[in-house]
Amino acid sequence: MPDSGLAEILKNAQAFYQCGAYVDAAKSLEAALKIDPTSVENWYYRGVALQKMEEHAAAITCFREALAFSPDSFEPVHDLGVSLQAINRNVDALACFDKAVSLNQKSFEAYLNRGIVYSKLGNYKAELENYDVAQILRPDDETLLMNYGVALLQTGQFAKAVVHFQRVLKLDAYTEYARGLLLHAKMMCCDWSGLNQELLSLRVEISEGIPCIDPFYLLGLSDSMPDQLQVAKKFTEKHYSRSSVTLGGSQKYSHNRIRIAYLSADFHEHATAFLMVELFELHDKSRFDVIGISFGENDRSVMRKRLEASFETFIDVSAKSDKEIADIVRALEVDIAVDLKGYTTDARPGVFAYRPAPIQINYLGYPGTMGAKFIDYLIADQFIVPEDHQRFYAEKIVYLPGSYQPNDTRREIGDKPHSRDDIGLLDKDFVFCTFNNSYKITPQFFDIWMRLLQEVSNSVLWMLSKSPEQEKNLRKEAEIRGISGDRLIFAPHMELKSHLRRLQLADLFLDSLPYNAHTTTSDALWAGLPLVTCVGTTFAGRVAGSLLNAAGIPELITTSLEQYEQLALDLATNPTKLLTLRQKLKVTSRESALFDSKQFSKHLESAYITMWEAYQADASPAHIWVK
Template identity: 40%
Template sequence: MMNPQVHFLLNKALESLGNSNLDSAELYLNQASKLQAHNPHVLGLLGIVYTQRGNYPDALKFLNDSLRILPKNPLTLSNLGNVYASLKNFENAIEFYKKSIKVNPNYVEAWSNVGNALQEIDCFEEAITHYDKALSLRPDFAEAWSNKGNALQALKRFEEAVIHYDKALSLNPNYAEAWSNKGNALQELKRLDEAIAHYDKALSLKPSYLKGYIGKGNTLVELKRFEEAVIYYDKALEFKPDYAEAHSAKGNALYELKLFDAAIDHHNKALKLKPDYAAGWINKGVTVNELGDYDEAIVCFSQALNLKPDVFWVDGYLIHAKMKICNWSELSTHLESISEKIMGNQKVIRPFALLSLVDDPVLHKKAAHTYVQYYFSSNSELGSIPKYSKKERLRIAYFSPDFRTHPVSHLTSELFELHDRSRFEVIAFSLQKTPPGDQMNVRLRNVFDHFIEVNQLSDLEVAKLARHLEIDIAIDLAGHTQHSRGGIFSYRAAPIQVNWLGYPGTTGIKFIDYLVADRTIIPISEQHMYSEKIAHLPNTYMVDDSKRTPSDRIFTREECGLPRNRFIYCCFNNDFKFNPFILDCWARILLATQNSVLWISENNRNFQKNILAEFENRDIEPSRIIFAGRVDSMGDYLARYRLADLFLDTYPYGAHTTAIDSLKAGVPILTLMGQSFASRVAASLLNTIGLGELITFSQEEYEALAIDFAMAPNKLEDVKLKLRDNLQITPLFNTSLFAKNLEAIYLKMYDHYQLDLEPNHISCD
């Protein structure tokens, strides 16, 4: 029988615990322990006190002591589960919760706690079954309704999650956590204004609720209101200066504001506070990668992968950063793993990074589909788009983050000028703020009928604006490249939505209707490998500005560091397009042509160091690899090409704008045509300019022809003469003809729409 005084002290301790007065509770329990040293209830409550203090070793000691005396006490078993959950030992936590349930199958809190622990180890479906059991025992258990909503949200069942949060709030309207959790689900559903209102309600009920500040900050980021987001992350940090997640989130907002040094400072603070924070390592990696510190980015992405091997997209971040500095260690192993994960629908690599790794349009489509399903599933908030009445002048809008000094704008600027204004009204939606004084941006602002800056608008707001303007055809010039905004098109910004030029592959998006290509890029027999319907242009899908011409400047080999009497192979492609396969080819070519050198872009310092080492491993002297520095003048840049004899294309991601540049400067390009869009662009250009003999279809043919040109200069001179003649008479650089063909494609798309026909493969031949 319990001592009456001990009973009194236990009740006082329970009362103190209820008021969160741990000091008083501990005092009463210590007094009770002196009266009855081995009372299991006293020991169990001491365990709870130490758990709440965060003193887990003592909490475990007292709870285990209590359990030895009273081994089938469900409360003690459950409290042991709580300690292990606090220690993030969720397997042990689940074990003790289940032991508690075995003793008392009607222990509602234990059923719910099992669900909580299962969520922590990503067993969301199993967690839901445990919440359902808890709710069958106590239908008015608001916490279980909210936590089940969290599990549903983790499974991307956001509409169902909202229903569960609403049930929790009907039971407890002052449940701040449920208001905030519902805000998270609304954010995922892109109901961003509603999400903000729910975070505000949560914070009005619980001003110190950290997750509410983080949630509102994240939603403000979605709304492109980055400065305001920083304010809310700072509010969270006022309450908890050591809140790692808030530092990392603030770092992300500062990144969007291009305050990179400040962003890195906050990412470092987050990781110092929480070194095992995988998402924090990724966030820092993305930031240092943007600054060109690829070695540091590799360290960050590797650390994230070590901490959480299944963290989304990090495999792709890591391999792309390594490709940028020609760090090809374990490349084949990485590629095999990534390919398997893509086919298993895992979120392993973003579509753009995959293009330079594999020549497989099926794999490209699969990766793109997985990516867009995660980020850009169709949003229904605006409802179906109304049918617009037929116009005399179609409203076409080009969406791009690159209306500035950028390859996409170099290629398209004249096209925008040449569009027939009697039939088309041409609008620009600029997705990124451009640095002041950018001359290309100045030119483009005067080219379009309307130039609209939307960088500070959310995807939903941009889509609403496009609908308000009754845009007939929306052309996405970015696809899955940096700073693209696929979410805009998920709201159906226009009745006809088109992928063209900026991204060489399928978007994998069902709400992008057409992909503009040509029959070299995508033969009719391969149209099924793309999610869009194919709009075939008659020549090449690429355009160029005919005003972009080489200057009259005569460069000498000496001033560019090139030997006077050697054959000059060149390749001015981006760093990530280089790989062991193409270097093996080039090394064999150089070894067979001892009087040759290879002239390549300098890219970045580590790229230079590593690629020289790779060539040395293939018996090529470093002196035979020469790096081309940056030339600011476009005319001089093109004129410098003329020092080269032959451009060697990369594979599988070949030259695109650089191929246009080479041909325009009169330098032939030798390409190895593969199966994917990215590997066929140079072939498309060569067919259009009448130089199909420079297209090869195997590694052996590619190498043999490259060697042959160096060993037989007269043969190459014949090709150069043909190129010079064809520059004037073939369609490749006829921008006016290209504009007419592209407009014919747009009109066919529009006719299909006006006839209420579904998008279908079309051409303007």
């Protein structure tokens, strides 16, 4: 073909690219490369078009072809890193960005993307160092400021994160997800200044359909079921709308056993693992082929080894892309895929968006609806999701008897700390405690706690320490309410068995809303510590009540703030009543439904069989009640 023909092809490719017709642009450039296969520019731009189409494997090939002819060309090196990063090949991507920076030390994008890769590799110090350089080059870039703020959150620098997100909103008040991140950062360090106005702005933006908050962060800020459903749906539609590229979930497999895959980033020392591990071990392997698929870190702990041993097949996919993981699930012919992450940290809902399994479930990790068309069921119980709440969930509800939460009856309670003396508590004090994460502490409940300290002489409030700013702010809030800040005692993180032991040294656990204690409730009850809760409206606000019911102590459940405060005061000022309750908890809880792991596994397996049989019979997913 003459040069004029090639020129015409390239002209068409450029026109297609500029109007967003990337498929046609890639085809035109493919034709051009047949004429001139040595063109660095054409290889590069075909890679860019494929990258826009999220065809990253093909894009990587194009960028490498370009680099074969021009090894030190900045653009192919940089964009090769972008595509490698997109499919989770982060070590290789980092090498590309290192080279890109060496080729162009004034490239904002190279420093930004190298920071993003360091984040995925868990090196937050290096991430922030790269963002610092990028900020010199482009100080008001919205994406950079957002990423910087998230990195500060991940490193526990909550007050600095607040400043960053405030700056983002000052530049653009409707920056996507910035308001939610700002509120979460403020709640993490218990900075409640301007909180009511911020929450009002959040509600307005949600009502207007503005993508202002991540679904998970909303759980700790709102008790509105309609808002939680709407935010989850919008989030899913925006980030995980893959209907045109699904692998198809309509296949019916003929296995001797139902094949179940649990997918999580938390198969290590993590709250989810502490709850789930015995369930994995107890699954009836004669009826179920149980697979673990891990996309999180391998901490090489005793828990990790126990988890790996609990599955018949365990696969580490931490270096693979969502599509590659979905392909693995599909190739394994999984009947039921269980998402243990939802929208929590390190979640991979993009895997499920490809529909790799015929039946897909949201369970345990994310306490709420995912609002996703690709999730069929949510596992709950009748306390957590009353039947008149079903309309606020995109999934069909699986109702387990007792509670939805599994437990590990093999978890050990340590022998240290031996006494209150070991951890800075006085024997004469009445110790209220709340070991909820700091974002679950609200001014409304803190008001109640301070009134309790006022009413109960020689009492203290024992809390989990998250940051120096959190401690400072809570002590200041106590002083505002007439309570000495010294009566707030902050506890560091401890390994589980030591944490369970120290819980036994407290007198009464105070729960909060709109996000209850979840694993923390089971920890307290396992340790023999009574917990007072107030029932909310959402899934996240009803878990503690579910667990107390299953433990056989429903008398610790209240339904109003007045009841909650009165019950806590009554127990704190009536030693005989509290002792009787602790003795009851010690005798009955271990024999209760909450800690009957064998029966729990049978109930869950019954649910799996019911949904599998419905699918085999071509029935659509429907609510399931396990008897």
